[in-house]
Amino acid sequence: MSVESITIPASREQRPADLPVWQIRVGTRLSRVAAVAGIVLVVALAALPAIASRNLIQDLIFVLTMLTLAQLWNVLAGWGGLVSVGQQAFVGLGAYALFAGIVTAGLDPVAAIPLAGLFAALVAAVLGPLLFRLEGPYFAIGSWVAAEALRLICAQFKSLGGGTGMSISPSELSQMFGLKAVQALLGLRPAAARDVLVYWLALLLAVLVTLGTYAFMRSRHGLALAASRDNAAAARSVGVRTARIRHLLWIAVAFATGMVGAVVYLQKARISPDAAFSVTDWTAYVIFIVVIGGVRTIEGPMVGVLLLWGLVTYLAQYGSLYLVVLGTLAILIMLFMPRGVWGAAARRWQLQLFPTQRWLGRSR
């Protein structure tokens, strides 16, 4: 499954037949096993609502949406070098666009999700050129300022609840696309069926974003992105359009982040500016997941989100103390295990489930 294979052209002279031709490869034997296991896991997760409790489904919605956000931030900050601390902006915009679509335009909630993503992407396209004027670390705080400004602007819309927020009544969601089918299929009440529908949407987004990231990082565009981060001048000298690729990535990530925001708030059915634009919920947790799991790997966020889920389950009752523990853990990992849990394990045991690194091998 070597997606990207560049054979080195044979030289003009006659080449002895036994000399090996070198190839750049990304796949490993383990990665082919992992691909099959991944498909099995996704099918199992899709079938899970048939037997799982409503609590587990709600937990898994949290896990899947956080995983998606973490994968997105990992591409943006890890591979792309655009260290944003303002991703809550796009979660919030997606959520608010969803509510506006349902309440004011009377759209079907499921149809409103991609529109919410488009709205977030549109705002990102406008903000991008402005924020890209801030280099590296300054971009981080700049994106945070933008998110705060958007939070305050959303709080101005009285029709969407202003500063205190609003709820969508269950009756407005009862006609949602697919809800009746889920109710009939699994024999559930409307509220539980809505959770299952949201769960499937979250699963779909998580799979699409993970596969998309994986395919992107293995493509030549992914290589171009990594090159723009490592050395923009050198990348430009070999023909990479660094500004364009970053801008497009920023917009694409905002699009997907906006859809995640819409899915999360479709399940919550209650929104407020402070919650939808929360830096702790939508950026600190996400960064924690990526840092603990391992930056610049596809597997890292998966490991990280499972660890976060465990910590949330056992420690969330302690409130502030729990966040102190999370923060301290993230700092210690950054200091002593900068590749994260997965990165360290992968290095030690040569594990590559979803390899994105290229290596030189002999072709057969």
Added chain:
Amino acid sequence: MSGFDTIIEGVLLGGVYALFALGLSLIFGIMRLVNLAHGDLILLAAYLVLSASTALGLPLAAASLLVVAVMFVLGFVLQRLVLERVLGDDILPPLLVTFGLSIVIQNGLLLGYGADSRRLQAGAFESSSVTLAPGLSVGLAPLTALVTAIAAVALLQLIFYRTSLGRAFRATADNPAIAQLMGVNERNVYAIAVGLSLAVSVIAAVVFGIRASFDPSIGPARLLYAFEAVIIGGLGSLWGTLAGGIVLGLAQAIGGRINPEWQILAGHLTFLAVLMVRPRGLFPARRT
């Protein structure tokens, strides 16, 4: 006359923002480090002063001096034990470590002091005012904030351009490798810079804590105001940072006068507008 009041209020508010920004600007300039925990460290300083003045019964000035010393040492140690390990070409690790620190300090303060609003008690000083002209009087505390900001900038300029420590700062900022060859101890210079940044933040915290009430959750907003002041003013110039703080203060005061809900938003939008029109800030350093 009320328009004039708003302008005075904005300028005085700008003094506080400039004080927030100085510490951030200092380590921006010398180490290229963006400290995402800056706002929470200001809050930590405010709470330490509060504790020193209430628990130890010290007068506010003595408590502040004590905390200046404590925070300087804390900054020195923080750089040596934590930040030093993550500084490098990759911008991700220092950002993530300081972001983690921000979460730890904010929630640590919440655990230690609770979510209630607090205020530093400065006795009669808080409410007294001075008359500048007939019919125009300003609060003594806000005026002191602005004067303190100007004094702090002047003092930092003096350190930067008139002392051997300042020379070491500037040399290390320009080229750490060459500075080291000339006998500058880079590790110490960086640690002193972080210490100095936190020491200045104590002054910001005291001035702010007398004027307004504070609670553990408002640290990040202080970071954003500080950052906006630095960028509006222009990177690499301390007087520019003071001007940036005043521009931000004016924007907030004018926005708040039009509609109280727009106060903070007006500041953010001004920042974005400056970024659009003059991305290098209003008063950038003339260095190339």
